[in-house]
Amino acid sequence: MPITAREWHLAARPHGEPTPDDFRLVEVEHPDPAEGQVVVRMVAMSVDPYMRGRMRLGPSYAAPWEVGEVMKGGAVGRVVESRSPDVPEGALVLTDAAWRDVAVLDARAVRQLPATEDLPLTYSLGVLGMPGLTAWAGLFRVAAFREGDAVFVSGAAGAVGSAVGQFARLRGASAVVGSAGSPDKVAWLREIGFTAAFDYHDGRVKDLLAQAAPDGVDVYFDNVGGEHLDAALGALHVHGRVAICGAISGYNATESVPGPKNFSSLMIAKRLAVTGLLVGDHTDLHGEFTETVSGWIRSGQLAVRETVYEGLENAVPAFLDLLKGANTGKMVVRLAPDPD
Amino acid sequence: MPITAREWHLAARPHGEPTPDDFRLVEVEHPDPAEGQVVVRMVAMSVDPYMRGRMRLGPSYAAPWEVGEVMKGGAVGRVVESRSPDVPEGALVLTDAAWRDVAVLDARAVRQLPATEDLPLTYSLGVLGMPGLTAWAGLFRVAAFREGDAVFVSGAAGAVGSAVGQFARLRGASAVVGSAGSPDKVAWLREIGFTAAFDYHDGRVKDLLAQAAPDGVDVYFDNVGGEHLDAALGALHVHGRVAICGAISGYNATESVPGPKNFSSLMIAKRLAVTGLLVGDHTDLHGEFTETVSGWIRSGQLAVRETVYEGLENAVPAFLDLLKGANTGKMVVRLAPDPD
Structure with a gap:
């Protein structure tokens, strides 16, 4: 039949x-x-x-x-x-x-x-699936997160972003800052342990980030691109690391998307490392990722x-x-x- | 006195x-x-x-x-x-x-x-000094050059660029492509073993690079920024690596310099790694650098x-x-x- x-x-x-x-x-x-x-x-x-x-x-x-x-x-x-x-x-x-x-x-x-x-x-479609592994590989391998790092993640209330921020917290970040697109999301980020969070509609991202992370950050996990990436490059410390995971601010662009301003001079002056991330390169991490993250969920340490x-x-x-x-x-x- | x-x-x-x-x-x-x-x-x-x-x-x-x-x-x-x-x-x-x-x-x-x-x-001010060590650290450490890589270097007839191209050749690059600003410089680059070289005044860098490196490149060593960086990001293979050493095209800019176009989508689609380079981070390489490079000069393998x-x-x-x-x-x- x-x-x-x-x-x-x-x-x-x-x-x-x-x-x-x-x-x-x-x-x-x-x-x-x-x-x-x-x-x-x-x-x-x-x-x-x-x-x-x-x-x-x-x-x-x-x-x-x-x-x-x-x-x-x-x-x-x-x-x-x-x-x-x-x-x-x-x-x-x-x-x-x-x-x-x-x-x-x-x-x-x-x-x-x-x-x-x-x-x-x-x-299996989210925190224990592709988005979760993306967060894991991007934070721990691509951005080489280390205990004590201050982390900024954009699109922080999304599937990937909310995992990134919580993974960073659970592994000893000194600060976890998130941006999101509504007051409700910002409230939720604070609820689940972000040190600071802001609604990017509330001003220039550069100013909002400076307020949320006055001492700068070591790692930026980018889901948004555009003005967020500009602001993050400005806020990163010397030897800061960036994982470029997404650029949702430019996904509907019909012309070529302008790149981060003063890119070369910032890259050199601060010796930044910026790396593109696709989860398919990192399936070898699936075992450690699944074991750790499902444990965090079961113990109630990770909100989903x-x-x-x-x-x-x-x-x-x-x-x-x-x-x-x-x-x-x-x-x-x-x-x-x-x-x- | x-x-x-x-x-x-x-x-x-x-x-x-x-x-x-x-x-x-x-x-x-x-x-x-x-x-x-x-x-x-x-x-x-x-x-x-x-x-x-x-x-x-x-x-x-x-x-x-x-x-x-x-x-x-x-x-x-x-x-x-x-x-x-x-x-x-x-x-x-x-x-x-x-x-x-x-x-x-x-x-x-x-x-x-x-x-x-x-x-x-x-x-000691050039090939055996700061510019030479910059080339060495940028190519071998920051851009993680491996034997068989195809390399593009801009500003290739300068102190750093001419070292980068020759170091790559001497360590087994599959191709070494250089850009420079005059026919004389281009002729010199060919003389000293660059696989291909072009004068960036002769057209759009993107087109000139596509002609010089039709199969793309694995490593880009950037001394110029701007249009060169745009073109290189387009020509890089998946998992390509970039050392940002300089951006002479923008040094006299009086306003913020536009960044590479479609940066985020290129970074992700090709999982590129772009890293800023300052020689001061790499003084630990001074010993191996001096020994190898002075040997290459003495044996006539490296033109200065x-x-x-x-x-x-x-x-x-x-x-x-x-x-x-x-x-x-x-x-x-x-x-x-x-x-x-």
């Missing part, structure tokens, strides 16, 4: 800010799974800022989505039919195969999730928040709202209740 | 391009040396691009020169009178005490030069060129011409004949 799936296709490459017209929800019939395949019914799918890059051609963080084809992205689901000895029916799996409600996939294209019965399945939209039809609103900063913590689209 | 010295003082902080009026040559009488002091008669002094930074207040590569005071900079000289048991009369020394013809100095402020009778004394201006009164023209790129190799001002 053929399998009916609902899928989001890329309808058009946006110019500037994406709109709902750039996406199309279509119904597709798939044949029954072949030998070695499984049918996965998705429980939740991820929308992430980096996906804005997959909508365009040119330098991006992952292969661009093709116009007229299904978009790809992280999701967790349950195997409802299996023709592979490796992945049993009923298994909970992580895939890169949403945005859709059900998919017929090669068994090799899914990863079985370990039993974490006490933790929500969706954490999610913003959940319900239903596949709301995947596009979730994504567009994410780009506008509507989420606190990980933005997730729930497609089915958590399995028992 | 008091010692009469001629000294260059900073007369004014320039706005934009420095002019001769920003400097003043004055005659000063110094008292006889006190206990622990030496009198050094300079043989040659260095003018370097970084000195433009010492003319201004604010983020710089070294302490700013004070208006109305003598300027400082590397020089080699001979001790003509000594009241220190550590530094005998007649010793050849390196000091940071030019721009002047004679200076009364603490013995601790001079470094005795090893006997290198076969090599010109002025090499100097541009020499004669006389203290020509120090300012030398410096101003340096900023315009009039030199090939190290720019030196000779104040006296080499001692026997």
Whole structure:
């Protein structure tokens, strides 16, 4: 019996800010799974800022989505039919195969999730998944965080940012400063242990950062780019380190984005080290990351928040709202209740 | 008997391009040396691009020169009178005490030069001195050069750039590409073993670099900034590395200098590592650097060129011409004949 799936296709490459017209929800019939395949019914799918890059051609963080084809992205689901000895029916799996409600996939294209019965399945898309590992690798490897460092993270109330700030605190940062886009988010950052936090709408980032971190910082974890990066380069100490993880302030730009001002002279005078970060380079850290972070969650030392939209039809609103900063913590689209 | 010295003082902080009026040559009488002091008669002094930074207040590569005071900079000289048991009369020394013809100095402020009778004394200001060590540390440590890397260096016919390119060649670079500011310099770069070289006046740096390095590069050693840095970020491979050593294209800027375009997205998509370089962080490399490089010079594997201006009164023209790129190799001002 053929399998009916609902899928989001890329309808058009946006110019500037994406709109709902750039996406199309279509119904597709798939044949029954072949030998070695499984049918996965998705429980939740991820929308992430980096996906804005997959909508365009040119330098991006992952292969661009093709116009007229299904978009790809992280999701967790349950195997409802299996023709592979490796992945049993009923298994909970992580895939890169949403945005859709059900998919017929090669068994090799899914990863079985370990039993974490006490933790929500969706954490595998956030704090225990790609965003969490991004924070881990960016802070500890790329930015070479050391105990006693003062850390500034932008987009601090997002999935990656909130992990970065808390990881830094738990590993002995002397200060953790975060920027976010609303008073609620700022309040939440203070709640979860940030030393200082500010709403970047409240003034020039440079001034707000100087107020929040009057003694400067050693590490900057950048999710935002633009004015935030400018301000951070100014606030960094000699031998400061920057992980460039994202630049959401420029994702909808239609012209080339201006770079940080006085870049060369700041880089030299302070011998800064600025490094680009993609999580795919750092999967070797997955073991230590998972063990440590799941421990922190279980012990209550690490706060986790999610913003959940319900239903596949709301995947596009979730994504567009994410780009506008509507989420606190990980933005997730729930497609089915958590399995028992 | 008091010692009469001629000294260059900073007369004014320039706005934009420095002019001769920003400097003043004055005659000063110094008292006889006190206990622990030496009198050094300079043989040659260095003018370097970084000195433009010492003319201004604010983020710089070294302490700013004070208006109305003598300027400082590397020089080699001979001790003509000594009241220190550590530094005998007649010793050849390196000091940071030019721009002047004679200076009364603490013995601790001079470094005795090893006997290198076969090599010109002025090499201690260039290929065997600060610029050479800058090239060494920037290429091998900061940019983490590895055998087989393709290297691009801007300002390649300068003291630092010509060392970088040749060091890379001698350590097994797959390609060494240089940019310079005149056909003569480009011809010289080809002569001394650069795989490809171009005159940046001949078109857009981006296009010239694409032609010279069609397969891209692994390492960029930046002496120029601006359009060169933009072009290099575009040409770098995934995991490419950049040492930011200088930014001569922006040294006379009167407003904030725009940064590299699309910086964040390039940094992330290619996971580039960009690091600022100041030679003072890397003095621990001095031993291996001196030994290897003096060996390369003696064996004829490393070409050295100097541009020499004669006389203290020509120090300012030398410096101003340096900023315009009039030199090939190290720019030196000779104040006296080499001692026997």
